[in-house]
Amino acid sequence: MRLFLFCGSLAVGKGGAERIATELAAEMxxxxxxxxxxxxxxxxxxxxxxxxxxxxxxxxxNDAGFQQDLLGIDPDVIxxxxxxxxxxxxxxxxxxxxxxxxxxxxxNPERLYRNNWRSKCGRTGGALWERExxxxxxxxxxxxxxxxxxxxxxxxxxxxxxxxxYAMPPLEGLxxxxxxxxxxxxxxxxxxNKNLSVLxxxxxxxxxxxxxxxxxxxxxxxxxxxxxxxxxxxxxxHHSLTGRVVFPGAVQDISYxxxxxxxxxxxxxxxxxxxxxxxxxxxxxxxIGSSHCHGTNMLITPDNGVLYxxxxxxxxxxxxxxxxxxxxxxxxRLGKKAFEDSLLFLPERxxxxxxxxxxxxxSYKGNMERLYDEQSAVDPERAxxxxxxxxxxxxxxxxx
Numbered sequence: 001m002r003l004f005l006f007c008g009s010l011a012v013g014k015g016g017a018e019r020i021a022t023e024l025a026a027e028m029x030x031x032x033x034x035x036x037x038x039x040x041x042x043x044x045x046x047x048x049x050x051x052x053x054x055x056x057x058x059x060x061x062n063d064a065g066f067q068q069d070l071l072g073i074d075p076d077v078i079x080x081x082x083x084x085x086x087x088x089x090x091x092x093x094x095x096x097x098x099x100x101x102x103x104x105x106x107x108n109p110e111r112l113y114r115n116n117w118r119s120k121c122g123r124t125g126g127a128l129w130e131r132e133x134x135x136x137x138x139x140x141x142x143x144x145x146x147x148x149x150x151x152x153x154x155x156x157x158x159x160x161x162x163x164x165x166y167a168m169p170p171l172e173g174l175x176x177x178x179x180x181x182x183x184x185x186x187x188x189x190x191x192x193n194k195n196l197s198v199l200x201x202x203x204x205x206x207x208x209x210x211x212x213x214x215x216x217x218x219x220x221x222x223x224x225x226x227x228x229x230x231x232x233x234x235x236x237x238h239h240s241l242t243g244r245v246v247f248p249g250a251v252q253d254i255s256y257x258x259x260x261x262x263x264x265x266x267x268x269x270x271x272x273x274x275x276x277x278x279x280x281x282x283x284x285x286x287x288i289g290s291s292h293c294h295g296t297n298m299l300i301t302p303d304n305g306v307l308y309x310x311x312x313x314x315x316x317x318x319x320x321x322x323x324x325x326x327x328x329x330x331x332x333r334l335g336k337k338a339f340e341d342s343l344l345f346l347p348e349r350x351x352x353x354x355x356x357x358x359x360x361x362x363s364y365k366g367n368m369e370r371l372y373d374e375q376s377a378v379d380p381e382r383a384x385x386x387x388x389x390x391x392x393x394x395x396x397x398x399x400x
Contacts, residue, residue, distance in 0.1 A: 001362050002034040004075035008058075008086060011043030014219075014250045016275045017081050017106045020165060022047040027351050028358070029053055036073060063093055070097060076362035083107050084116040085127070091134045092397035095390070100364040102140040102357065107272035108294035109143075109151035115270070132156070133393060136386040139371055140361040142354075144273035145298055155379040159371075161357050164273045164299075166350035167282035167342040171255040182213045182325075185261035185285075187254070187276035188268065189219025190247070192228045195267040195313075197235055202317040204239030210325050215245045218257055258283040263324055263331060267317070269310065271295035277305075281342035286334035288320045304338035 005028075007021035022045060025037045029052050037049060041057030049055060056073075058066050070078065078094050080087060083106045095101055105112055117127040135141055135152060141160045143149050149160035184203070188194035196217065203215050236245050251257060258264075264280035264287040277299045280287045289296035292310025300307055306324065309316035324331050364370055375383035 001076045001358055002036075002074070003028055003358060004036045004038060004056075004070065004073060004078045005081075006038040006058075006078065006090070007081040008040040008090075010037070010039030010045045010047075011041070011057075012046070014046045016165075017083065018045070019047055019275070021081050022049060024351075024354060025053050026050045027347075028354070031351075031355060033358075036075065067093055067097065070094060070099065075099060076365050077102055077358055079103070079358070079361070081106055083112065085118055085130070087134055088130055091137070092393065095134070095137050096394040096397075098368060100139045100361045100368070101137065102142070102361045103134070103138050104142040104144070105148070105272070106144065108145070108270060109148050110294065111270040111272075133386065133389055136375065136383070137371075137390050139364045140357050142357060145295055147298075153379065153382060155375040155383050158374065158378060161353065161360075163350065163353045164345055165275055165278060166347040167278035167345040168255070168275070169347070170259060170283050171253060179260065180212070182210075182263075183261040184213060184215045184263050184265055184321075184325075185257060185280075186215065186217045186265050186267070187219050187279075188266070189217065189249070190226070190229055190232060191219070193268065193270070194219075195269055196232060198313045198317060199265055199267045200232070200235045200239065200241065200245065201314045202321055203245075204235075204241055205318055206321055206325065207239070207241060207244055209322075213244075213325055215241075216257070216261065217245065217247050218254065219250060254279065255283070258285060261285065263288070263321075265289070265317075265321070266293075266296055267313075268293055268296065274299065278342065278345055281338040281345075284335040284339040286324060286331055286338055288317070288324065299341075301341075304334050304341050306334075 005021055005025050007017060009015065010018050010021060021037070025035050029035045029050065036054045036056055038056040038058055039045065040060055077100050079102045080090055081104050087103065107116065113127040113131055114124055117131060135156050139159060143160055143162040145164055146162045149157050149162045152160060186199060236242055258279060264276065264285050266274055266276055266287060266289045268274070269290060269292065271293055273295050277287050277289065277296060281304065287300050287305040289300045289305065289307060290310035291297055291307040297307055306320040308320040372383060372387055
């Protein structure tokens with residue numbers, strides 16, 4: 001197949017969607033496909049892209065040129081990673097080219113349409129309608145966790161494929177140091193939506209009790225002048241945590257950092273399929289996460305980690321931390337089960353599902369009417385309404 005994978009933020013930084021897009025492109029190339037990897041320019045991908053993959057920098061000021069380039073490339077499938085309303089613009093450019101389009105929602109559905117997808121009308125109902133408009137014209141949709149497909153009406157749901165990301169296996173041959181101090185690892189950097197302040201507040205109340213523990217926060221950070229960075233620094237100072245909280249930033253080999261750590265904590269209130277939990281599992285490490293966080297609460301179980309109360313956050317997280325920081329046997333037992341559970345998310349299993357999704361999507365090329373026929377068989381009235389809505393949408397967008 002000839003695949004055009006588009007991840008607009010590929011040159012912005014090292015995030016989960018960017019890593020998955022890069023690694024997926026590499027695997028699809030290894031499987032014998034012709035792969036293009038598109039992103040919004042300028043800049044270069046944050047992750048290393050293997051030789052053999054064709055890079056495409058989209059000029060957002062030249063929509064017609066983007067469309068003409070895609071027609072020239074003539075892929076079997078255009079696949080788009082997204083988490084926000086930018087998809088509406090992208091779909092207006094590629095949805096009418098006669099090329100099968102497939103998409104991935106990189107987060108859980110509720111977070112998508114309540115927070116990420118900001119409709120011009122300013123209402124959740126508007127976001128839901130725009131999301132359905134796009135989804136109804138896509139031959140396949142990939143959701144990152146089973147169950148998320150229920151957020152679509154039946155005529156679309158039949159084309160949804162829901163499967164988790166894979167658990168990255170540990171890198172071998174990394175040095176293992178003799179450590180006198182223990183580490184809590186947190187992935188997410190200085191992004192306010194990662195809820196780091198809750199973890200700092202809970203850790204602060206245990207810092208004196210567990211003087212041999214430190215907190216390491218990995219991930220792309222924001223400049224020191226940023227208001228949230230100042231807020232975090234003030235919390236660290238207020239709780240006398242200077243020297244006990246470390247921000248290494250983004251690192252090349254996160255596997256090494258897991259291998260140096262003892263406990264993983266994720267405090268995000270909302271996720272899709274949190275890769276950091278899967279990574280911790282693959283490294284035989286228990287995770288602590290919010291019981292109210294979709295995705296997180298599907299991966300962490302009482303047998304492989306601890307879920308704290310997502311409403312009464314700080315006191316509940318404090319007790320969860322204490323239970324694991326103070327019991328090495330419990331950490332080992334939960335970590336062993338976490339590793340066993342990670343075997344359900346082996347890369348090969350996930351990539352087989354990706355390959356099947358692309359093959360299914362490519363089968364629509366040259367027969368795009370098939371999608372409407374399939375939808376009409378389930379819900380003819382709604383399928384007809386959305387077809388007319390898409391035709392009007394493309395007409396107003398002025399596609400090629």
